[in-house]
Amino acid sequence: MPIQWFPGHMHSTKKAIVERIPDIDVVIEMLDARLPGSSANPLLAELTQHKPGLKILNKQDLADPDATEAWLAHYQAMPGTRAIALDAGDTAPARRLIAACRELAPLRGGMVKPLRVLICGIPNVGKSTLINTLVGQRKTRTGDEPGITKLEQKIVLADDFYLFDTPGMLWPRIIVEESGYNLAASGGIGRNAYDEQEVALELLARVREPYADRLAARYKLDAAQLDARQTPVDALLLAIGRRRGGLKAGGQVDLQKAAEAVINDFRAGAWGRITLETPQQFEQWLAAAQQREAEREAERKAKRDRRSGKRRTAEDDADAS
Template sequence: MAIQWFPGHMHVAQKKVAETMAKVDMVIEIVDARMPLSSSNPMIEKLRLHRQRPALKIINKTDLADPKLSQLWLNYFRQQAGTEALLMGEDNKQAAIKQIAVLCKKLAPFRNDAEKPLRAMILGIPNVGKSTLLNTLAKRKVARVADTPGVTKSQQRIETLDGVILYDTPGLMWPKVEHEPSGFRLALGGSIGRNAYDEILVAYFAIETLRERYPKELMARYKLSSLDGSVDELFNLIGRKRGALMAGGVIDEQKTADLIITDYRSKAIGRMTLEVPDDFIGVDLGSGDDLPDVLETEDDD
């Protein structure tokens, strides 16, 4: 399932991000701890590498993710050149936020005074927690917050009390998610508008993935004695056990899909991560091959 969800305001935002990249010293990218690489925008990565900008990867929503795999991803990002990373969730948010300015100044030590304050662009795909973090860093409400992807639609410039200037951007997808598993993960995690995917197919993907990676948790949540059989059979069994039935005892597929997706997003099934670095060996995440013309903009010192 290749995902295509690129609302009109994102076309404008894509060009604005490329222009602003020339004016900042570094990039702060927020990724989803449940799918860290699938939620990292490949277009942003290519833009920042073109500009030779260091990056701080904030692995957000760790309270929803597998703790052991969050540590694995932290180590993975820290091994990349010019990159720092930190874990952040509801259980450690304040401690993590205190580290952001420290890590930013470590990545860009030449911009550290009132005359030349550090300038950072804060980026992330829709619904990854960017607006909530921005409001916390600014210590006031500067961005709208919602569970619906695509709420922030314009760029802002914010000065923080730590002496860092942040450029906020809309949650930005790339035109087409070619890597099918990544598309399913993004849909399951809630980063894609509902009009861009089939909930039933996403629920099937959830069952297939969790049966492989978290079988005990899947069985416990839906009181399954076995995970034998096809994904379709397990889907119907879950629907029946949860009472998602129509007249005549027919499975309500839409209701069953919705409850499986909701259970995953709310961690009712458990804290689960959908991918590990080895899943991407030999994978080209694509998008970003056609970088905007504004790459010709000169760097702003």
């Protein structure tokens, strides 16, 4: 089932970005290094009018380092774009973003032409933690749930460097189904918008082959249990539930608790450093989703044309009588 989540305050965020962007020199988009493609907001390219961009792959300590390098190369190849990976709470790497922004806007700087930077990202991607690290004190609220920041904030990082922080914003409709599940697994979507068991099953299906050794070590599973040809993913969730003590009276597995354990273990990095998508995988998902959207639109248009044709026929019959 496709996952969707777009709370009302996100409409205000979109409006604030539109109003702010004419005065902005560089746009920072924070991404989750475990799912860079899925955590990139497709609305930003439209809203930011092709301003120079810095992609920050946050939570790199939780992501597969080889996959992170592939994603950095993917973004660095884009015109007018830089990309860095960091942990939002690590002070030294966080300072690198200031230098990267100055490289993207070399004609800005000094008191006469201060550098104005907008930072955006999906909910719960770590913007507030990063900003608090940059300024060395708690300027913004943080928490392990989406939607903490509700208003735009202006933060002075240097005499000639102004950072405008916006609330986390998704896009009105998630057309890439795989992205919806990845976002839910990472904590980028409110809990009331998805079913934990569905998300856990999709998450296990995504990681069981490339990271079988991590799951085996965490849950004491054997090769057969991790082999998709021998063990369906719902049976894998049952096995994990037994290992994690998620049993109800009579020895039955509590699937809800098992699902929550799977999701929480992924978020906490208990499986080790894992990335849910490569640039090539995401491009394939996006192309397939766009094709489905085009087919749906063609079908809707055909239905509208048929209805319009029926109305015209009825009107002609009425005129003839």
